Each structure stands twice: as structure tokens, then as C-alpha cells.
Amino acid sequence: MEGEVSKSHHHSSILAIAGPDFCIVAADTRQSSGYLINCRTxxxxxxxxxxxxxxxxxxxxxxAEFYRVLATKIKMYRYKHERDMDIALIAQASAIQLYSRRFFPYYTFNVLGGIDAEGRGAVYSYDPVGSFEREPFRAGGSAAALIQPFLDNQLGKDSSGNQRILTQEKAIAVARDAFDAATERDIYTGDNLDVWVINAHGASMERFPLKRD
Incomplete structure (x- = not known):
């Protein structure tokens, strides 16, 4: 139809895991449309x-546009208040920005992870028009149906109803295992895995290889 704007689903898989004093955010680097891989990084x-x-x-x-707009809002806040937004403020600002575009929404599904004012890990998941909630962990994207049950099994309460003790090393291992398994079943997930670790020392990223075919 003339004048119609078409947006492709470039697929990808993401997850975030909140720990007692850290947060893990992970995403693969494959960008694809149908059976065509546009970019591996x-x-x-x-x-x-x-x-x-x-x-x-x-x-x-x-x-990328949503990130650019949000980063600009954070920068303006920093200039005005001489400090960074905390994760709760960023979560609210993200929801407001998504909702402001509700009549022509960003075709994205977002997960925000970080450390809250009390030093605890925090994960917020969003729908495309800004509805959000805080969760202990969340998967999104093309392999979400594969990864989320794995996270529930590995990170949820045990058979006795007790919450499992989660360390930073365990969370990273679970994230890597989840993506390694997802690449065996989801053709849209693969190439590399970017794992961000957020804790009291700041945010750092490490890249791991994934299945490439």
C-alpha cells in the first residue's frame, strides 16, 4: 500500500538476571531477516x-533509536542534577518514552537491568507501549520461549519452595548455557554473546562465541 511503513523483525534474543548485589544482561549479536543474516556483530x-x-x-x-533517545535524557538529567539517574528513574523514563510513541510504537521488546539505590540487582521488562514490571529475571526475543523456562528451572525456587542462592558466577554460567542451548533450536540466535555484568564496581562487558551456522 502506498505510504505504508514496513518494519522488519530482525530477531535476536536477550535476557537479564538480578542477583543480591549484581545484575547480568546478555544479548546475542546476530541480526537477521527471515533466512538472511544481515550482520553477525x-x-x-x-x-x-x-x-x-x-x-x-x-x-x-x-x-537503536530508543537507546539514543534514552541516553540523551540521561545525559540531560546528569547535566541538570550533577548525578546519574538511578535504575528506578531510568525504568520510569523508559516507560514514558515508550508510551509517548504508542500511536506509532517502537517495534521493540526491551529489558532493563542494573543496580538499585540499595545496591540490589534489578530487572525491568517492557512491552512495546511502556507497560513494565520488575522481575528477578526475564528473557525476550526470538528464543524467549526456550530460554525463559530454563531460567525458571535454574533460578526459580527449588522443590521445597526455597529461593536458590545466586552468585555472579552462577548467573553468568546460566546465561551462557541458556544461549548455547537456544542456538541449537533457534536459527535467529547465534554468532556472539555479549554479557554485561553490573555491580558496585560499575558495568563491564565480555563477548563469548556462539554457534555461527
Whole structure:
């Protein structure tokens, strides 16, 4: 139809895990349309501050634009208040920005991870028009149906109803195992895995190889 705007689902998989004093945000780097791989090194997780990282899945250009707008809001806040937004403020600002575009929404599904004012890990998941909630962990993207049950099994309460003790090393291992398994079943996930670790020392990223075929 003339004048119609078409947005492709570039696929991708993302997750975030909140720990007692850390947060893990992970995303693969494959960008694809159908059976065509457009790029093998496309970032999906973006550092916002030393205590917050945003991961996006869906239409890649919309995800990059949403990050750019949010980063600008954070920068303006820093200039005005001489400090960074905390994760709760970033979560609210993200929801407001997504809702402001509700009549022509970003074609993205976002997960925000970081450290809250009390030093605890925090994960917020969003729908495309800004509805959000805080969760202990969340997967999104093309392999979400594969990864989320694995996270529930590995990180949820045990058979006795007790919450499992989660360390930073365990969270990273679970994230890597989840993506390694997802690449065996989801053709849209692969190439590399960017794992962001956010803790009291700041935010740092390490890249791990994934299945490439």
C-alpha cells in the first residue's frame, strides 16, 4: 500500500538476571531477516550508566533509536542534577518514552537491568507501549520461549519452595548455557554473546562465541 511503513523483525534474543548485589544482561549479536543474516556483530545491549544496561530485541533501528533517545535524557538529567539517574528513574523514563510513541510504537521488546539505590540487582521488562514490571529475571526475543523456562528451572525456587542462592558466577554460567542451548533450536540466535555484568564496581562487558551456522 502506498505510504505504508514496513518494519522488519530482525530477531535476536536477550535476557537479564538480578542477583543480591549484581545484575547480568546478555544479548546475542546476530541480526537477521527471515533466512538472511544481515550482520553477525550487531549490538543489542547498550550501557546507559555505570549501573544500568538496556537490551532490545525486534526492529534493530527502533532499538537503536530508543537507546539514543534514552541516553540523551540521561545525559540531560546528569547535566541538570550533577548525578546519574538511578535504575528506578531510568525504568520510569523508559516507560514514558515508550508510551509517548504508542500511536506509532517502537517495534521493540526491551529489558532493563542494573543496580538499585540499595545496591540490589534489578530487572525491568517492557512491552512495546511502556507497560513494565520488575522481575528477578526475564528473557525476550526470538528464543524467549526456550530460554525463559530454563531460567525458571535454574533460578526459580527449588522443590521445597526455597529461593536458590545466586552468585555472579552462577548467573553468568546460566546465561551462557541458556544461549548455547537456544542456538541449537533457534536459527535467529547465534554468532556472539555479549554479557554485561553490573555491580558496585560499575558495568563491564565480555563477548563469548556462539554457534555461527
Amino acid at each position: 550487531a549490538p543489542k545491549a547498550y550501557k546507559l550508566t555505570n549501573s544500568a544496561v538496556l537490551a532490545t530485541s525486534g526492529f534493530h533501528a527502533d532499538g
